[in-house]
Amino acid sequence: MITLSDIKICVVGLGYVGLPLARLFSTEYPTVGFDINSRRVEALMQGHDATLEVEDDLLQDAIRNHGFRCTSSLEDIKDCNVYIVAVPTPVDDNNRPDLSPLLGASEVVGKVISKDDIVIYESTVYPGVTEEECLPVIEKLTGFTLNVDYYAGYSPERINPGDKQHRVETIRKVTSGSTPEAADLIDDMYNSVLVNGTHKAPSIKVAEASKIIENSQRDVNIAFVNELAKIFNAMGIDTNDVLDAAASKWNFIKLKPGLVGGHCISVDPYYLIQKSQLYGVLPRVMSNARRLNNSMGAYVANQTIRQMNLKGVPVKDARILILGFTFKENCPDTRNTKIVDIYHTLREYTPNITIYDPWVDTDKNPQVTNQLPEGSYDAAILAVAHDCFRDLDLRALVPQPGVIYDVKGMLPRNIIDARL
Numbered sequence: 001m002i003t004l005s006d007i008k009i010c011v012v013g014l015g016y017v018g019l020p021l022a023r024l025f026s027t028e029y030p031t032v033g034f035d036i037n038s039r040r041v042e043a044l045m046q047g048h049d050a051t052l053e054v055e056d057d058l059l060q061d062a063i064r065n066h067g068f069r070c071t072s073s074l075e076d077i078k079d080c081n082v083y084i085v086a087v088p089t090p091v092d093d094n095n096r097p098d099l100s101p102l103l104g105a106s107e108v109v110g111k112v113i114s115k116d117d118i119v120i121y122e123s124t125v126y127p128g129v130t131e132e133e134c135l136p137v138i139e140k141l142t143g144f145t146l147n148v149d150y151y152a153g154y155s156p157e158r159i160n161p162g163d164k165q166h167r168v169e170t171i172r173k174v175t176s177g178s179t180p181e182a183a184d185l186i187d188d189m190y191n192s193v194l195v196n197g198t199h200k201a202p203s204i205k206v207a208e209a210s211k212i213i214e215n216s217q218r219d220v221n222i223a224f225v226n227e228l229a230k231i232f233n234a235m236g237i238d239t240n241d242v243l244d245a246a247a248s249k250w251n252f253i254k255l256k257p258g259l260v261g262g263h264c265i266s267v268d269p270y271y272l273i274q275k276s277q278l279y280g281v282l283p284r285v286m287s288n289a290r291r292l293n294n295s296m297g298a299y300v301a302n303q304t305i306r307q308m309n310l311k312g313v314p315v316k317d318a319r320i321l322i323l324g325f326t327f328k329e330n331c332p333d334t335r336n337t338k339i340v341d342i343y344h345t346l347r348e349y350t351p352n353i354t355i356y357d358p359w360v361d362t363d364k365n366p367q368v369t370n371q372l373p374e375g376s377y378d379a380a381i382l383a384v385a386h387d388c389f390r391d392l393d394l395r396a397l398v399p400q401p402g403v404i405y406d407v408k409g410m411l412p413r414n415i416i417d418a419r420l
Contacts, residue, residue: 001182002118006081009025009026010031010084012109024193027193032076051332083112084119085102089123091267097274103137107137110138116149118185120154122154125271128205152204156210158172170196175190175198219269221253222293223290228257230299257420259300263333267336300342300407312401320377323382324383325339325357325384331359332360343355358386359386378398380398380405382405
């Protein structure tokens, strides 16, 4: 097996997870980033990350001073000996796990891996995917045998897009390996670049399971608060006031209601839901949480319509402004955004809907504008808590009796009509 001093790393997949990790490893080890998207590779080598997860100065420093490079060529990664796979794990239209990006990345590794090399997976999966789905792809291409010819590990990603506090170098990582020796080496490798160290899991399956329940737990907890919001809204009680009061107890976990999008919380639970059913277990809590959270976009739209009706504002052909399109605040990530559910529900009543979000790449999302159109609106929905929205004079944009609905609980109460 290789030693720590021999390590040459290739990170396969240069998105929200892979690029920050590759940049960090490049400060200690020779590191190459691989991605099949040549335009993405070209932009990164010019020193700019469109996801904004790695600041330009850090990326340029890695390229200039640490020898970090990105490529789409297999020839450029053949001399590496640690391959870290960090590609998306989406679901299909029926919410069934789609392993095709992961299996494709495993094929890439299978074409370049050599004896004694290590492959580590970071993508979120249900327990068993690494050993039962991914490694057989590598072994079919190479004829290798696990723990004889090569070794494997799993260290789940914990990237939080847009979060400048919990960055890859400061989070604590879970690690694991296919043998005790491999687990130790992988753990040492991650520890060498992490400020807050690691937790070494006893097996790859345990590490896989730990990651998927992190996001499933958050999904269930948010679903509970969203259900409370529906209950208290029906009762005419402000949900946020209730949560503030309950949070005065020392062991109350305070969460806010909201839209659950993104690539993690709104997707990952389906992997465990699907796998558990193969073992004869019906995960009712997780399944119900997914259904409830997926209903919140339509709920927000219908609550806005309700407020318009109460104030006598005609809904048909109304001019409606939606503030925000990304799945969370202060980042350009639009993956699985639930704003589309608000939009499609409102479109049944009016075509005059403007989605304003200065964080969004409008070339990829032409339904969104980066410039706030002039004129007044009959209703506005603050859907994403971007800092830039705090300075908007919404009552100038939505004069009375127009409706302002605050999904995020960010706006002053004296200007809004309702909040989630």
